[in-house]
């Protein structure tokens with residue numbers, strides 16, 4: 212098993228596999244923390260001064276920094292080690308998953324009728340998988356979210372869950388749900404009168420950040436959609452094993468089959484940046500259609516470029532260039548207020564928050580942050596680093 | 609797609625990012641990282657065995673120093689060593705197999 216996958220679908224790793232996973236966790240922490248700091252030093256001491264000498268000004272944006280830093284040897288090592296580490300993370304969890312493929316299917320079947328929870332799963336075999344998922348291995352995960360290796364397969368879900376467990380280096384918490392846990396608690400404290408009865412999570416993958424909404428709103432009916440069948444099958448079994456009722460649907464978030472005005476809260480996390488611009492706009496319009504009047508749409512995302520200085524923009528855009536995240540930068544160049552208002556939300560109903568991670572700061576700090584939102588994004592926002600904060604935006608209907 | 613076809617995809621589809629102008633350096637980084645990882649496995653497993661054998665009083669230092677593998681053990685170890693090398697140098701084989709249009713996906717290296 213990997214460190215943070217301890218529910219009913221955990222797979223057994225042998226000691227050498229665990230060592231390989233441990234190495235990847237530490238190697239990632241080396242590149243994401245130590246080498247990232249090293250690169251900033253090189254930027255401050257060499258790259259920026261040289262740029263200024265040549266151009267008589269500082270770089271204007273992330274693009275300009277990228278063009279310059281690309282020639283630097285340290286950047287090359289940082290980038291090539293980071294790419295390799297990303298691939299090796301997934302490879303480190305493949306063998307135990309392959310050994311457990313049939314067993315996982317059996318366990319999932321049993322869990323789906325478990326008395327611990329009353330969730331459901333609706334697979335739509337006819338659904339067309341969008342090109343943004345089917346045409347590439349997003350963030351270097353071989354087979355992406357949708358590949359099926361056999362009938363009723365759920366292994367890509369296992370690959371994602373165990374991969375993220377190694378990849379996130381502990382920043383996502385024991386159940387890989389830090390984002391959902393932090394944000395749901397924040398919303399409950401910020402809007403004590405808001406009591407959603409029906410909640411929808413878009414692009415839920417295996418439901419890491421869907422489940423925590425049940426903790427703060429235990430009476431709410433929770434639905435979640437994704438286009439990937441294997442991740443949904445896995446997510447359903449995982450939720451059942453955790454004793455949380457969630458209704459998973461294989462649907463495209465751009466055009467769901469739920470009724471108008473049928474949800475109080477439409478949420479997503481780390482979803483929009485994997486969708487092309489046209490799709491993002493359509494998803495926001497769809498969210499508006501689905502929300503009841505007085506309902507809330509909320510998307511946890513990477514902070515937009517306009518809230519960041521040039522270096523941090525460059526740093527976050529790295530994924531767009533090298534991590535098979537081609538829509539990442541287009542999303543981050545968009546202006547959230549504008550995206551919401553263009554979809555028909557009132558300008559004065561727009562919200563955005565920067566919320567401390569519950570795992571690193573604890574509940575108290577989240578409660579404090581309810582009244583101390585200053586709108587400042589910094590190099591701890593959306594980045595695996597000490598003092599991580601989550602950015603989210605959305606609108607009331 | 610069959611129940612027995614229990615293989616996940618090992619290689620990422622599409623073009624790899626390249627960073628170095630000098631030929632081969634990108635591959636060398638991959639190789640170095642794999643070596644480092646495998647070396648770590650050895651260290652972690654050795655630590656496990658050492659702690660276990662000492663805890664149980666199963667071995668003395670002297671016994672460890674004088675040990676010799678049997679022929680069978682040696683053959684097994686040689687085979688494992690070959691797999692080990694394939695794993696460490698996978699990036700090179702991968703680059704060969706990916707230019708072969710008959711191969712949609714390079715064969716993953718043997719993993720113990």
Ligand SMILES: C[S@@+](CC[C@H](N)C(=O)[O-])C[C@H]1O[C@@H](n2cnc3c(N)ncnc32)[C@H](O)[C@@H]1O
Pocket residue numbers: 341343344356390413414415416417418419420436437438439442462463464465479480481482485486490
């Ligand atoms: C990075 S993952 C989201 C992670 C997840 N929300 C979490 O917090 O753990 C992106 C997900 O979006 C899904 N996806 C991409 N395009 C979609 C669409 N148009 N409709 C529904 N899901 C989509 C992918 O299949 C993938 O599972």
